Amino acid sequence: MQFDRNCSLFYVELPGGAILAHAAEDNEKFPTQFGREVLAGLLNMADRADWRNCKLSKEEEIKMAESFKSRFEEYDPNQ
Secondary structure (H helix, E strand, O other), X not given: OOOOOXXXXXXXXXXOOOEEEEEEOOOOOOOOOHHHHHHHHHXXXXXXXXXXXXXXXXXXXXXXXXXXXXXXXXXXXXX
16 A cells, blocks of 8 residues: 555554554544554553653653663664
8 A cells, every 4th residue: 555745644553463554634634642542542541641641750751761771772773
Protein backbone atom coordinates (compact mmCIF):
# COMPACT_ATOMS: atom_id res chain seq x y z
CA MET A 1 0.00 0.00 0.00
CA GLN A 2 1.31 3.46 -0.83
CA PHE A 3 0.54 6.75 0.87
CA ASP A 4 1.29 10.22 -0.36
CA ARG A 5 2.59 13.04 1.77
CA ASN A 6 -0.79 14.74 1.89
CA CYS A 7 -2.44 12.32 4.28
CA SER A 8 -1.90 11.35 7.89
CA LEU A 9 -1.32 7.73 8.74
CA PHE A 10 -2.20 5.72 11.84
CA TYR A 11 -0.17 2.50 11.83
CA VAL A 12 -0.05 -0.35 14.36
CA GLU A 13 1.78 -3.68 14.34
CA LEU A 14 0.10 -6.25 16.58
CA PRO A 15 1.69 -9.29 18.20
CA GLY A 16 1.50 -12.13 15.70
CA GLY A 17 2.38 -9.86 12.78
CA ALA A 18 -1.00 -8.33 11.98
CA ILE A 19 -0.77 -4.74 10.73
CA LEU A 20 -3.52 -2.16 11.03
CA ALA A 21 -3.28 1.06 9.05
CA HIS A 22 -5.65 3.94 8.49
CA ALA A 23 -4.96 6.79 6.10
CA ALA A 24 -6.79 9.89 7.26
CA GLU A 25 -7.94 12.06 4.38
CA ASP A 26 -7.26 15.79 4.41
CA ASN A 27 -10.81 16.63 5.43
CA GLU A 28 -11.11 13.83 8.01
CA LYS A 29 -10.80 14.67 11.67
CA PHE A 30 -8.73 11.96 13.30
CA PRO A 31 -7.95 12.26 17.03
CA THR A 32 -4.28 12.98 17.57
CA GLN A 33 -4.18 10.94 20.78
CA PHE A 34 -6.18 7.99 19.40
CA GLY A 35 -3.39 5.42 19.81
CA ARG A 36 -2.60 6.57 23.33
CA GLU A 37 -6.27 6.44 24.30
CA VAL A 38 -6.72 2.93 22.92
CA LEU A 39 -3.60 1.59 24.63
CA ALA A 40 -4.53 3.22 27.93
CA GLY A 41 -7.91 1.49 27.75
CA LEU A 42 -6.43 -1.88 26.80
CA LEU A 43 -3.90 -1.66 29.63
CA ASN A 44 -6.62 -0.62 32.08
CA MET A 45 -4.81 2.66 32.71
CA ALA A 46 -7.48 5.14 31.63
CA ASP A 47 -5.87 7.94 33.65
CA ARG A 48 -2.80 7.72 31.37
CA ALA A 49 -4.80 8.46 28.20
CA ASP A 50 -4.15 12.16 28.77
CA TRP A 51 -0.41 12.85 28.54
CA ARG A 52 -0.74 15.63 31.10
CA ASN A 53 -1.41 12.97 33.75
CA CYS A 54 1.99 11.43 33.00
CA LYS A 55 4.22 14.38 33.82
CA LEU A 56 7.29 13.65 35.91
CA SER A 57 9.42 15.91 38.03
CA LYS A 58 12.68 17.18 36.52
CA GLU A 59 14.62 14.82 38.81
CA GLU A 60 12.55 11.80 37.68
CA GLU A 61 13.05 12.75 34.01
CA ILE A 62 16.82 13.00 34.51
CA LYS A 63 16.90 9.64 36.29
CA MET A 64 14.92 7.97 33.49
CA ALA A 65 17.14 9.54 30.79
CA GLU A 66 20.33 8.41 32.51
CA SER A 67 18.93 4.89 32.92
CA PHE A 68 18.04 4.76 29.23
CA LYS A 69 21.46 6.05 28.19
CA SER A 70 23.26 3.37 30.19
CA ARG A 71 21.05 0.56 28.81
CA PHE A 72 21.32 1.85 25.22
CA GLU A 73 25.08 2.43 25.31
CA GLU A 74 26.01 -0.92 23.71
CA TYR A 75 23.75 -0.12 20.71
CA ASP A 76 24.88 3.50 20.29
CA PRO A 77 26.65 3.83 16.92
CA ASN A 78 28.39 6.97 18.19
CA GLN A 79 30.34 5.05 20.82
